Amino acid sequence: MSNTQDLILLSGEYSSSIVVLSVIIACCASYTALSLNQRIQQNSFFHNYFWLALSSIAMGLGIWSMHFVGMSALALPISMEYDPILTAISALPAILASFLAFYIANRANRNHLPYLLAGITMGIGISSMHYIGMAAMKMESEYIYNPWVFLLSIFIAIVVSYVALFIFSNSKKFMGNQYIKVITSIIMGLGISSMHYTGMMAVDFYVEKSVDIHTHTFHQMDMTLLITVVSIGIFILLLISALTSLLDRYVDYRLHHFDALTLLPNQRQFEASINNNTNRSGSLAIFQLHNLENLISAHGYTVGDEIIRAIRDIIHSQKPSSATLYRIEANRFALLTLEESTNEKVKEALENILSLLKKPIIVEENSIPVHVVCSVDYLSGEKDVKELFTNTMAVLQHPSIARQHKVIEYDPSIHTYSFERQILQDINRAMTNHELFIAYQPKVCSKSMNVTGLEALLRWKHPEQGMISPGIFIPVLEDNGKIFDVTDWVIQEVFKQISIWNKQSIPMYQVSINIPGAYVTSPRLLHVISEKLSEYSVNSHMIELEITETSVIHDIENAISAVEKLRGMGLSVALDDFGTGLSSLSYLKRIPISTIKIDKSFVDDVPLSEKDSDVLRAIITLCHSLHLKVVIEGVETKEQMNFITSVSEALHIQGYYFSRPLIEKELITWYRER
Numbered sequence: 001m002s003n004t005q006d007l008i009l010l011s012g013e014y015s016s017s018i019v020v021l022s023v024i025i026a027c028c029a030s031y032t033a034l035s036l037n038q039r040i041q042q043n044s045f046f047h048n049y050f051w052l053a054l055s056s057i058a059m060g061l062g063i064w065s066m067h068f069v070g071m072s073a074l075a076l077p078i079s080m081e082y083d084p085i086l087t088a089i090s091a092l093p094a095i096l097a098s099f100l101a102f103y104i105a106n107r108a109n110r111n112h113l114p115y116l117l118a119g120i121t122m123g124i125g126i127s128s129m130h131y132i133g134m135a136a137m138k139m140e141s142e143y144i145y146n147p148w149v150f151l152l153s154i155f156i157a158i159v160v161s162y163v164a165l166f167i168f169s170n171s172k173k174f175m176g177n178q179y180i181k182v183i184t185s186i187i188m189g190l191g192i193s194s195m196h197y198t199g200m201m202a203v204d205f206y207v208e209k210s211v212d213i214h215t216h217t218f219h220q221m222d223m224t225l226l227i228t229v230v231s232i233g234i235f236i237l238l239l240i241s242a243l244t245s246l247l248d249r250y251v252d253y254r255l256h257h258f259d260a261l262t263l264l265p266n267q268r269q270f271e272a273s274i275n276n277n278t279n280r281s282g283s284l285a286i287f288q289l290h291n292l293e294n295l296i297s298a299h300g301y302t303v304g305d306e307i308i309r310a311i312r313d314i315i316h317s318q319k320p321s322s323a324t325l326y327r328i329e330a331n332r333f334a335l336l337t338l339e340e341s342t343n344e345k346v347k348e349a350l351e352n353i354l355s356l357l358k359k360p361i362i363v364e365e366n367s368i369p370v371h372v373v374c375s376v377d378y379l380s381g382e383k384d385v386k387e388l389f390t391n392t393m394a395v396l397q398h399p400s401i402a403r404q405h406k407v408i409e410y411d412p413s414i415h416t417y418s419f420e421r422q423i424l425q426d427i428n429r430a431m432t433n434h435e436l437f438i439a440y441q442p443k444v445c446s447k448s449m450n451v452t453g454l455e456a457l458l459r460w461k462h463p464e465q466g467m468i469s470p471g472i473f474i475p476v477l478e479d480n481g482k483i484f485d486v487t488d489w490v491i492q493e494v495f496k497q498i499s500i501w502n503k504q505s506i507p508m509y510q511v512s513i514n515i516p517g518a519y520v521t522s523p524r525l526l527h528v529i530s531e532k533l534s535e536y537s538v539n540s541h542m543i544e545l546e547i548t549e550t551s552v553i554h555d556i557e558n559a560i561s562a563v564e565k566l567r568g569m570g571l572s573v574a575l576d577d578f579g580t581g582l583s584s585l586s587y588l589k590r591i592p593i594s595t596i597k598i599d600k601s602f603v604d605d606v607p608l609s610e611k612d613s614d615v616l617r618a619i620i621t622l623c624h625s626l627h628l629k630v631v632i633e634g635v636e637t638k639e640q641m642n643f644i645t646s647v648s649e650a651l652h653i654q655g656y657y658f659s660r661p662l663i664e665k666e667l668i669t670w671y672r673e674r
Helices: 015-039 047-074 082-088 092-103 112-136 147-170 179-200 223-257 267-275 292-299 301-318 343-357 383-395 411-433 470-479 483-503 519-523 523-536 549-553 556-570 585-590 610-625 636-648 664-673
Strands: 007-009 080-082 138-141 142-145 203-208 283-288 323-329 332-337 362-363 367-370 372-378 406-407 434-446 449-462 466-468 509-512 544-550 572-578 595-598 629-632 650-655
Touching: 015 047, 015 092, 015 179, 047 092, 047 179, 080 082, 080 372, 080 483, 082 092, 082 112, 092 112, 092 147, 112 147, 112 179, 138 544, 142 147, 142 362, 147 179, 147 367, 179 203, 223 267, 223 343, 267 332, 267 585, 283 301, 292 556, 301 323, 301 332, 301 343, 301 362, 301 367, 323 556, 332 466, 362 509, 372 383, 372 650, 383 411, 383 470, 411 449, 411 470, 411 483, 434 483, 449 483, 449 523, 449 650, 466 470, 466 544, 470 483, 483 509, 483 519, 483 523, 519 523, 519 556, 519 650, 523 556, 544 549, 549 556, 549 572, 556 572, 572 629, 595 610, 610 629, 610 636
Parallel strands: 372 406, 449 509, 509 544, 544 572, 572 595, 595 629, 629 650
Antiparallel strands: 007 203, 080 138, 142 203, 283 332, 283 372, 323 332, 362 367, 434 449, 434 650, 449 466
């Protein structure tokens, strides 16, 4: 440096409007980075590192652009240029530091040390960017740093980065709330800006006395070019985020609603179609391939897949134009017609399909015979579409269709009676041989995202009929007085499983058991529960009994008495499927329940339907006002989850968004992976 006696200290002026602009840019970049980083917390087709990289680039570009806009806010009476290589290089420390800091902040940290490391990393990255950017300046003046203010600027960058990242990490679950995201972005933006302007306070600019500063215009960057470059960069990042978000939604929709092998609508779409239709004309046919497992054993999975595709093509080529084809199980296709069409035309199409399927299917030069049966039922009278499904499945589960290769119409005098009789004959054996089994579906707290409970769901794998839907066999058991015995079996199995988990020191949660109809008010239930609590040494707080509105509303006084006794034993009692029956607030206030379960039907069209969203919000508010625990069933999509968490934090979520019902081993694996 020249002799200080030959130097003049330069004084600059800040443009307040450009200073404000630089702060706004830092806040907007922080908001963009947080929005991109938020995608890491959501299910996505893209790897987490993709979103981490995008958010880091957004943050780094924001820090970089804020610096050079901030530099432009300082007007000095000297000419100045920037070294293009150093200017470009100066962005790298900010991007790399942002990547590392976001990576640490996204982890499940339980103490402050990781946040401190992340804060130091990002603070050093911001400072490095700033001072490399300063080194990129090419001008006639010289400058020196005040060491204490220099260190203060780095300290500010570290402290503010630490605070912002700590807030960001601990508020991740609230990032769907725009207000919280904006506040966090402002804190981060102000932190970046404060470091910059503190750093500028640390530097003094000097020129030699021989330099006539009055002949120079004040330093000013090309603001239009800088803002254009930064805006384009941020816009591209947001555009990539929007496009990938749309792709995520499309992939998620395809995975959840279409069969991957045949590309046909799957059982979810089929279930929605039969549940949401009130047509009084139409038909349902289900095709079942008898020997799929044998074919796979003999020829392998690849050939098995080709056979399924060939069957799809044959059905599709012959089906009525108004019919929709679904693949509802590995070996079953459903053909649903909900428009007016004569039964004769439908049956003719089905006969043509079965005729073609009688010919062997050619796969890889192999001629492979297949055996397909088709059950069909038609809408008439008071039948609804859901009843068609029950009837066609009753045909397929009837022993008489074994090895049949023809179209079979549902006949209530044959299929209903025989199927019901077989269920009643086989149920005792099913309990003894553990054909009946329990699947557990987790409940997750919307605030902490921790598992808070399980629902025990009854399943039946029949040795001949395969998996029988609870919607089919439970009504039969209820109508014939066998449901109490089966419920006792479920209670024993759940208590036994909890006892095993306790002995294995596996952390588990309250388990809900469905109690049917009149059993709620039966003295037998109290006796069974009391006996099993003692036999398996299970804490009563680990058990919740789920009762339905219709099971208590017709015997309200006895129901109130029974629930009071159950609560007196320390058990929780939940009112299941709330809102689907004859809900009465007077009953709701009188029955001493602890939990309300909101039915899936209130969630299906949320948040797309404003009316349904308002109804769900009102029910949640009502339940909270009565100090009841709220469980929401049937949550399947990210959009439903985001809406629900925006309504209230104190909710418990159950549905395929988190997990399908799992058998015990699957549940332990799922829990450990979480």
